[in-house]
Amino acid sequence: MKVMYDRHGQAVWGNKHGYSGGISPDKIVFDFPSEVLTHITGYYGPTIIMGPTAVRSLTFHTNRRRYGPYGDEYGTYFSTSFTNGKIVGFHGREGWYIDGIGVHVQEGKVGASQRASRPAAGMSPSPHYDMLARAPSDIDDEVPYAMVKEPVPVGPGPWGGEGGRPWDDGVYAGVQQIYVTRGAFIGSIQIQYDRGDQSVWSARHGTSGHITHRVKLDSPHEVLTCVRGYYNTDSHEGPRALRSITFISNRGKYGPFGDEVGAYFSSPATTEGKVVGFHGRSGQHLDAIGVHMQHWLGDRRAAPKYVLSKYLF
Numbered sequence: 001m002k003v004m005y006d007r008h009g010q011a012v013w014g015n016k017h018g019y020s021g022g023i024s025p026d027k028i029v030f031d032f033p034s035e036v037l038t039h040i041t042g043y044y045g046p047t048i049i050m051g052p053t054a055v056r057s058l059t060f061h062t063n064r065r066r067y068g069p070y071g072d073e074y075g076t077y078f079s080t081s082f083t084n085g086k087i088v089g090f091h092g093r094e095g096w097y098i099d100g101i102g103v104h105v106q107e108g109k110v111g112a113s114q115r116a117s118r119p120a121a122g123m124s125p126s127p128h129y130d131m132l133a134r135a136p137s138d139i140d141d142e143v144p145y146a147m148v149k150e151p152v153p154v155g156p157g158p159w160g161g162e163g164g165r166p167w168d169d170g171v172y173a174g175v176q177q178i179y180v181t182r183g184a185f186i187g188s189i190q191i192q193y194d195r196g197d198q199s200v201w202s203a204r205h206g207t208s209g210h211i212t213h214r215v216k217l218d219s220p221h222e223v224l225t226c227v228r229g230y231y232n233t234d235s236h237e238g239p240r241a242l243r244s245i246t247f248i249s250n251r252g253k254y255g256p257f258g259d260e261v262g263a264y265f266s267s268p269a270t271t272e273g274k275v276v277g278f279h280g281r282s283g284q285h286l287d288a289i290g291v292h293m294q295h296w297l298g299d300r301r302a303a304p305k306y307v308l309s310k311y312l313f
Helices: none
Strands: 004-007 010-013 037-046 053-062 066-071 075-080 085-094 098-107 124-129 164-170 174-182 186-195 199-201 211-216 224-231 242-249 253-258 261-268 274-283 286-298 304-313
Touching: 037 066, 037 085, 037 098, 037 124, 053 224, 053 286, 174 253, 186 274, 186 286, 211 253, 224 274, 224 286, 242 286
Parallel strands: none
Antiparallel strands: 004 010, 037 053, 037 075, 053 066, 053 098, 085 098, 098 124, 164 274, 174 186, 174 211, 186 199, 224 242, 224 261, 242 253, 274 286, 286 304
């Protein structure tokens, strides 16, 4: 997160907080000075299963509209909403992620057409409002507009349900380990990728499941070659989400995790390639899953060329 502030008519950039991981940032441009930031809302929760807590989603509210949500709206809800005023600064905690966030507020009446360069009478600086955990409140009628950026799945299929929201982890050097939680359905999946110089954890896709399975590959010698499983097709038995998932490597099989009932799916099984990323759909459950495959061409003993393809199951 990086913010440009107005300092007595001069634009000033604050420091960048957190690590982007090479992902293209979302950019919000206000119609300043007539549009001002009034409050933020969002969700926070563990970044990995049983891991540290970080901000999972942020939504920015102005005196004109709403921007977001950016991120996954899973975990504990928070809001910095207050009666009258505008946000004039941010504070918080950071590391690999934005671990916590708070705001500095200048209290006073904010109108839809207020000019920030001419603050209303009675406005005075307030120390700050920290991140508050509380139940969501009704959205202000003045900010009905929403803008959401989502990856668009492509490829054959999709296999699995149409529920939840699409996600895409991208492409890496390989997969190191996977956490799967389940109950009656596959509740979530979280993957540790090999990015060459370091390991990178994905976000947790899905939120449910009380049974946890861990798949740890002997990377880089062991690679993931195929993913298969079953998804529910009977609406009387619950959502159209994954019921079972199995991971195949060049050394063996992990799973099945879950009940092998419903419609069967499988990624292309190959000894000439490996899984280098996942994408799919998730909400409360893992609704659908796909893979990015790296296919080797020619003699694998030479420095190989490869092509990337994408499948959604």
